[in-house]
Amino acid sequence: xxxxxxxxxxxxxxxxxxxxxxxxxxxxxxxxxxxxxxxxxxxxxxxxxxxxxxxxxxxxxxxxxxxxxxxxxxxxxxxxxxxxxxxxxxxxxxxxxxxxxxxxxxxxxxxxxxxxxxxxxxxxxxxxxxxxxxxxxxxxxxxxxxxxxxxxxxxxxxxxxxxxxxxxxxxxxxxxxxxxxxxxxxxxxxxxxxxxxxxxxxxxxxxxxxxxxxxxxxxxxxxxxxxxxxxxxxxxxxxxxxxxxxxxxxxxxxxxxxxxxxxxxxxxxxxxxxxxxxxxxxxxxxxxxxxxxxxxxxxxxxxxxxxxxxxxxxxxx
Amino acid sequence: xxxxxxxxxxxxxxxxxxxxxxxxxxxxxxxxxxxxxxxxxxxxxxxxxxxxxxxxxxxxxxxxxxxxxxxxxxxxxxxxxxxxxxxxxxxxxxxxxxxxxxxxxxxxxxxxxxxxxxxxxxxxxxxxxxxxxxxxxxxxxxxxxxxxxxxxxxxxxxxxxxxxxxxxxxxxxxxxxxxxxxxxxxxxxxxxxxxxxxxxxxxxxxxxxxxxxxxxxxxxxxxxxxxxxxxxxxxxxxxxxxxxxx
Ligand SMILES: Cc1cc2nc3c(=O)[nH]c(=O)nc-3n(C[C@H](O)[C@H](O)[C@H](O)COP(=O)(O)OP(=O)(O)OC[C@H]3O[C@@H](n4cnc5c(N)ncnc54)[C@H](O)[C@@H]3O)c2cc1C
Ligand SMILES: Nc1ncnc2c1ncn2[C@@H]1O[C@H](COP(=O)(O)O)[C@@H](O)[C@H]1O
Numbered sequence: 001x002x003x004x005x006x007x008x009x010x011x012x013x014x015x016x017x018x019x020x021x022x023x024x025x026x027x028x029x030x031x032x033x034x035x036x037x038x039x040x041x042x043x044x045x046x047x048x049x050x051x052x053x054x055x056x057x058x059x060x061x062x063x064x065x066x067x068x069x070x071x072x073x074x075x076x077x078x079x080x081x082x083x084x085x086x087x088x089x090x091x092x093x094x095x096x097x098x099x100x101x102x103x104x105x106x107x108x109x110x111x112x113x114x115x116x117x118x119x120x121x122x123x124x125x126x127x128x129x130x131x132x133x134x135x136x137x138x139x140x141x142x143x144x145x146x147x148x149x150x151x152x153x154x155x156x157x158x159x160x161x162x163x164x165x166x167x168x169x170x171x172x173x174x175x176x177x178x179x180x181x182x183x184x185x186x187x188x189x190x191x192x193x194x195x196x197x198x199x200x201x202x203x204x205x206x207x208x209x210x211x212x213x214x215x216x217x218x219x220x221x222x223x224x225x226x227x228x229x230x231x232x233x234x235x236x237x238x239x240x241x242x243x244x245x246x247x248x249x250x251x252x253x254x255x256x257x258x259x260x261x262x263x264x265x266x267x268x269x270x271x272x273x274x275x276x277x278x279x280x281x282x283x284x285x286x287x288x289x290x291x292x293x294x295x296x297x298x299x300x301x302x303x304x305x306x307x308x309x310x311x312x313x314x315x316x317x
Numbered sequence: 318x319x320x321x322x323x324x325x326x327x328x329x330x331x332x333x334x335x336x337x338x339x340x341x342x343x344x345x346x347x348x349x350x351x352x353x354x355x356x357x358x359x360x361x362x363x364x365x366x367x368x369x370x371x372x373x374x375x376x377x378x379x380x381x382x383x384x385x386x387x388x389x390x391x392x393x394x395x396x397x398x399x400x401x402x403x404x405x406x407x408x409x410x411x412x413x414x415x416x417x418x419x420x421x422x423x424x425x426x427x428x429x430x431x432x433x434x435x436x437x438x439x440x441x442x443x444x445x446x447x448x449x450x451x452x453x454x455x456x457x458x459x460x461x462x463x464x465x466x467x468x469x470x471x472x473x474x475x476x477x478x479x480x481x482x483x484x485x486x487x488x489x490x491x492x493x494x495x496x497x498x499x500x501x502x503x504x505x506x507x508x509x510x511x512x513x514x515x516x517x518x519x520x521x522x523x524x525x526x527x528x529x530x531x532x533x534x535x536x537x538x539x540x541x542x543x544x545x546x547x548x549x550x551x552x553x554x555x556x557x558x559x560x561x562x563x
Contacts, residue, residue: 010476065475067445067455090441092475095433095491096457099410099445108411108526111440124530131436133334135533142526176454177484180470183477192476198563222563233494240460240494241474246330246436247354248494255562266330269436272535276560278552279541289541294555298546310549314557 003029004083006074007036007048007056008065008093014040017089017149017195019051019156024149025087026052027116034163035077037062037070042165049163051156059168066175067096075104076170083144085123090148091194098148107144114153114252114273117145131246131269151195152252153273190225193244198224199253199274201244202232203267205260205281205300209237214304215259221311227251229261245270257307259300263288280304318373318464318486320364321426322397323417323443325379325407326388327353327436336532343532352388355432357395358499359492363462364430365396366497371464373427374398378420380413382406386515393510394502400513405520408528410438414446415523422451427486428469433458433493444491454488460495 003025007018014036025032033055034048045056059073074097078086086101088094090112102109114135115126123145129136140146190196200219206212212226219226226242233243244251246269256274260281261267268291271277279292280303289295296303328334329349337344352361364375377392379385380403389400403416421429429451431444441457448455460479461472467486472479474493502510544552556563 008476015476067448067457068452071449092458095441096445096455099414099442100449100455102411102442102526103414103446103449106524106526108409109442109446110527111442126533127438129438129532130328130332130334131330131439133535134336135535136438137530137533139528139530140526141528142524176488177456177482179480179482181481183475183480241479243494247358250439255556255560269330276556276562278556291538292541293539293560294552295541295543296546296552297543303546303549306546306549307552310553311563313550314553314563 001029001084002031002082003033003085003087004074004078004081005032005034005053005087006070006097007034008089008091009036009040012039012041014044014048015091016156017091017151020151020154021087021089021149022048022051022053023156024116024154025085028119029085033057033077033081033083035074035168037073039063045165046162049161050158052159053163056163056165057168058165059172062172064175064179065093066177067100068173069175070097071100071104072173073168074101077168078105080170085145085147088148090150094148098146102146105144105146106142107146108140108142109146109148110138110140111148112150113147114150116154117147128273132250132272133269150252152197190219190223193225193227193242193249193251196225196251197254198222199227199251199255200224200257201227201229201261202259202300203229203261204231211301212238214301214308218257218304218308218311221308221315229267258288259304261288262286263291318367318371318428319424319426320368320373320375321421321424321429322356322361322364322375322377323429323431323447324356324361324377324389324392325353325432325435326350326381326385330436335534340532341530350388352391353432353435355434355492357392359494359496360430360432361392361395361397362497362500363492364428367462367464376401378403378417380405380407380416389515390510391502393513393515394506395500396506398513400515402515402517403520404517409525410440410442411446411527412523412525414443415450416520418447418450419521420518421447429453429487429489431489431491433491441491444489448489451487451489454484456482456484456488456490458493459490460493462490462496
């Protein structure tokens, strides 16, 4: 099977979730082509071979991530390459483009894949359903399959190697969306929440926004991204993009540390895909302990600084 | 300005989820349905606010069976002017988007508003698919919407943070948190909703390309290991050697 992967970039580098998407495709496809747009050096593009790409096609004339422009680029390459599968990452760009490409290619789409496709009878992909309370196995029955992969679900495998890089030569539809003010970085230096491997999160137990210093200290020591429960974002203690859960960002980090969060079902729904959960709560009956791998019954104002010190000691050793 | 708001139902967020028929069917027994929160809190309420400030009409559309009508009535109670139901089970995003686009194309809406995702399948597929069928621009994960004549100014979430964009109507958007505040319907709204028009339309034929083969419940978590507040060095050690996450 021939697969095409869309790779996104930010500040001149291909993003991590795109490495994962390329790796994903190389698990089931015999030939993997990557398509991307302007802004990344040829050396970096060629290095995508390490994740399983044979060929990279770049459209140097396209610089913004408008969904119509990208769809025309991806579909044009899919047609000329005879791609039978098109793979995206289910990140900001993937959400805007994958569905559009599926319609244009008259293809079925499964978004948010968390496992490699089962090709034993057709092409079936596993994804989360009911906000992570269950999984669904969804079969794509169309000749062309479109899949978007949940960030940080499967990782990227670097096997070394390089890919050929060529320039896209077709036409790209113009964008009808004018960007009047470009991105205002929201997560400081840390990874954006949906892609973060390490997350430190806090809830109403922290009592007020002025107390978030101890949360940020731990996040900084770990190199983690900060998150919060919904009420904390609703009352304006923290920015709304930090709100995780069923009605906020759904995340799947390797490590989720929750301090002063009760663990309501709507909160758990967005974080229970985390590989390891650490819960810090004064109430031994807090429901979050049922979902935790490691629990500390204690005061966040006491435990967080101690944990930060322990992390610093560990990093220094 | 004519607004079309795409409304889907979702199981109440506290629902216990399970399956029947050899894990192939969602067990609806005892499930309460609500309007998918993104559709209600953000997309619908913002459309109503804009209608109130600059005039126009808000139509809601749902692809679903008759059993979805109570949820649609609630959207009418919150303030939508009229409702359209496409009479078919919503089993495949491509099918749903196709039905909505076919209706939207006939009625010339200025803005088609969706939620960013349904909380049952968390797909984020339908908005981009509607935009593709209509050949409209899409503003995905929009957190703010203002209009001035036929020009709309929006904020959206992106990889690098928040971005401000301008687009001419018609277009499609998917709404994320920030766009509006939840509205609780009042008695007057609930009474009025009973007599507002709810039109039922039969689906137009279209291909279905995906099918749920089975569901699976997550395997239970191992027991939680408890540590004392003074054992943070041990915790870090466990995270490193046992859990291997740092
Ligand atoms: C439709 C719907 C959707 C929702 N979606 C979401 C969502 O996406 N995300 C979300 O988070 N919530 C969501 N909620 C809200 C959810 O039900 C809970 O109300 C919310 O998660 C509670 O937040 P919290 O744990 O921060 O606060 P609380 O429930 O007030 O819990 C605070 C916790 O802190 C502990 N505590 C207090 N002091 C300390 C201390 N000094 N040290 C340590 N622990 C302490 C307490 O024991 C308690 O467990 C939703 C609700 C509804 C109805
Ligand atoms: N059956 C449906 N009827 C009407 N609108 C829907 C339906 N399913 C999804 N939508 C809309 O599309 C958005 C995204 O859904 P999804 O792509 O399924 O995550 C929802 O928030 C709704 O606005």
